[in-house]
Amino acid sequence: MANYINKYIYIVKIISGRTLSITVGLLLFVFAGFQANAQSQEQIQLANEYALKGDKKKALELYREVARDVDDVSLFYNNYINLLIDMQLGDEAQAFLKKLSKRDPQNIQYKLDLGLVYMRSGDMGKADKHFKELIAENKNNVQRVKVISDYFLSHTLPDYGILALTESRQAMANPYLFCLDLAMLYRIKGNQDKMVQEYLSYVTQSSANIQYVKNVLQALLTKPDELESLERLLYDKVQQYPDVEVYADLLIWVTMQQKNFYASFIQARAYDKRYKREGEKCMEVARVALDNDDYDNATKIYRYLIKEYPNSQNYLLARLGLIRTREERVKKTFPVKTDSVRMLINDYRTFIKQYPDNLNSLEAAKSEAMLYATYLDQKDSAIHLLNRLIANPKASQFLKAKAKLELGDIYMLKGEPWESTLLYSQVEKTQKENVVGYDAKLRNAKLSYYKGDFRLAQEHLDILKQATTREIANDALELGMRIKENIAFDSTGAALKDYASVELLLYQNKTDEALARIEKLKTGVSDSGQTISNRTILDDVYWLEANIRMQRGEFDKSLSLLQKIITEYGEDILADDAYFLQGEIYERQLHNREKAMEIYREFLTKYAGSVYAAEARKRYRQLRGDFNPTPPAQPQ
Structure with a gap:
């Protein structure tokens, strides 16, 4: 008691700035208040414990007692209401909520919960009337309507949430209110058409919203018929509202999602002309088409850009893109013909000669170098070109880092892995948290893997699983799984070491030697002649050989090996x-x-x-x- 009195005297002193004369009666009154409050809190805590243990009867008795006159209902409100509903005491819950609403009419929570009590008590008509009246009363208050909608969402009542938002939208005469909220509710309801309409309404408010909408639609619309439905809707929107740029942009995007790059090109061509973009959108479509190995459409678009926009900044990019498209086609047509490679090198040289001071020529030089190294076995020529590029003061740090990675790869081809890891590590250090830095770490991981140092490789790969680029993360995950699966069955990793050495031989273009090693691996014999367990690696061996045979133009053998994987490993990852x-x-x-x-x-x-x-x-x-x-x- 003395503690409470002293505490109160201290507070009064602070407020008044002087010592006050306090009567014993006042002190006793104050203490009684403290004591009552402490007692109520103890009862609430005890009631909550009973409720948690499932002793509903004892919990209810205590809740009823504190509910008579306690001020802070938030300490037990949810538990008490839920308990009343659970024990089918709807009348008591309604009386309590009406009492609270009368005391605090601005607290909409009590009114919403009252409707929920009607519903849980089975009086659906009364609940429906109550909710609709509540929505009508608040439809002109945007903030309160948002609270009401969120309440309905959290209690799985999306229809009332939709009603609240749409009525408020009509009352405020603003068709763009609550677009994202309604889109979410329609998604929960499974009404995809209306969901998409809301996202389209949202995107028309500001072009800055377009990337967000693209990301959301990409995640939500995964089936072909869903994308086709969106495409048809956007065609209608473009025809109906030709001056709304975001509709045209989204139409190009959705056709690219379907990988219908010809349709994307048709729309992008019109988009660039209408909005005076000098081929900007067509360039985007061409790049994506090339990334997806659609060489015909990429070629068509780049040629169009070269012809239509000779004085634009996209002209040289299109010239270079056309050569790159031919390069990718040559590299994917097996067996790769050296005459075609030499023609590509000549194309790059011509480009560099015509535009020696243009930065795109530096990119062309890098591509030229890798053709020399990979397909013509002229590694010294490639090294010379890359070193010259790295020393060029006009080259960006990003391009120099990529050139160093390529140079590291060439030293791998030459059988000098120590030079490779030095270059990879330099790029890792200078390009941290950058896609090129992650790429360097992946190459270092592969280098450790080729050498049979699986522990070190795994350390690199574990970090790369969090890489910002999906391609690098997926490569890291795939290699990491291969290491873990094989080490789990063979702690020495003998079969995997032989397999990794075959991959290194292939990397160095020593195909005949690699095929000879593969034959041994298929029979369960290591390169040293020892018997090894190959059961966990055999499907990978078939896959590797199938790719080698394909690249050599031995398509029947490749198809046979692929069929072996399908037949014998039909449930596995390959x-x-x-x-x-x-x-x-x-x-x-x-x-x-x-x-x-x-x-x-x-x-x-x-x-x-x-x-x-x-x-x-x-x-x-x-x-x-x-x-x-x-x-x-x-x-x-």
């Missing part, structure tokens, strides 16, 4: 890779259109969840001729 690669060989190497279509069609049935599913669907539709007709053009 099965869908093998099936898809069969389709690619028939389509792009053997030019057997019908057989490729058959494989892609079967692939979509067997591996609907594969990462290759979207590409297989696009290729099937392309071979069937779905993308040949010209889609409706955007108004110009």
